[in-house]
Amino acid sequence: MRVVVVDDEALMRSGLEMILGSAPGIEVLGACEGPAALRTVTRHRPDVVLLDIRMPGLDGLAVLAQLSALPDPPVVAMLTAFASDEYVHTAMHQGAAGYLLKDTDPDQLVREVRALAAGGRPLSPAVTPVVIEGYLAHGAGTRGAAREVAALSPRERQVLALLGQGLTNARIAQRLHLAPSTVKDHLSALMGKLRCGNRVQAAVVAERAGLLHHTSAGP
Known part of the structure; x- marks a missing residue:
């Protein structure tokens, strides 16, 4: 490289x-x-x-x-x-x-x-909210975000919510008491279900679905 x-x-x-x-x-x-x-x-x-x-x-x-x-x-x-x-x-x-x-x-x-x-x-992490706000301001409406997120498992929703807050994979793993490799697997799965090409798009879905206001570290 x-x-x-x-x-x-x-x-x-x-x-x-x-x-x-x-x-x-x-x-x-x-x-x-x-x-x-x-x-x-x-x-x-x-x-x-x-x-x-x-x-x-x-x-x-x-x-x-x-x-x-x-x-x-x-x-x-x-x-x-x-x-x-x-x-x-x-x-x-x-x-x-x-x-x-x-x-x-x-x-x-x-x-x-x-x-x-x-x-x-x-x-x-400090600039993730700025980018999300830009996507929200210039992107489509929020219709369908909650329905898309509902298709995720409870753990995938937790991972998505923490991603939306700008946490790295390592910090998500610490917060949820998971192995980093497990977090990576959850991210891969949820981004496939949400048809998101990158973390920013996934974070926007989390914001639109209201996940960023209801984050929990429970199972």
């Missing part, structure tokens, strides 16, 4: 190179500032780009637009300290595959990068 890091802070670039480069199967091909991003990505053709938003010279949203216009664009996720509604909505609308915050645990960051390369759309 080939990765390029785009950030204006040299210390952050070095830290990300160290964290990701030490993970098996991940190679950091380059790390650069915004103005050099297009040239670096075109040269190295990475699988995944981690991109900061606020950068002098050329900010992350402008870089995202450049990369999205490439004939064979890489998967791009924002990795930033800023979680404002405007940044999140604009980045996701422009094609960002994920939105992560810089306070993400290093081990979790490695998992999220692997998820990106596998087609996932990881979101930091």
Whole structure:
């Protein structure tokens, strides 16, 4: 898995190179500032780009637009300290595959990068509600959500509700006293039943069905 890091802070670039480069199967091909991003990505053709938003010279949203216009664009996720509604909505609308915050645990960051390369759309828990609200504001009505959720098992509904709150698989497992692999199986099953292609869509169903206000950790 080939990765390029785009950030204006040299210390952050070095830290990300160290964290990701030490993970098996991940190679950091380059790390650069915004103005050099297009040239670096075109040269190295990475699988995944981690991109900061606020950068002098050329900010992350402008870089995202450049990369999205490439004939064979890489998967791009924002990795930033800023979680404002405007940044999140604009980045996701422009094609960002994920939105992560810089306070993400290093081990979790490695998992999220692997998820990106596998087609996932990881979101930091702090920005998940913002993305859900955007889907709700621009998506279809709530009709049918409760009926769809009713087809889930009680445990699947609990997992869906916690997913909707922005919890990671590991935290869902802790909350429900389950093995992480069991949570993964429940997520796979419920997303298939709900015909959801990613966690954000599943979280929107949870919101529309009213699950986020009735979460319980019981069996």
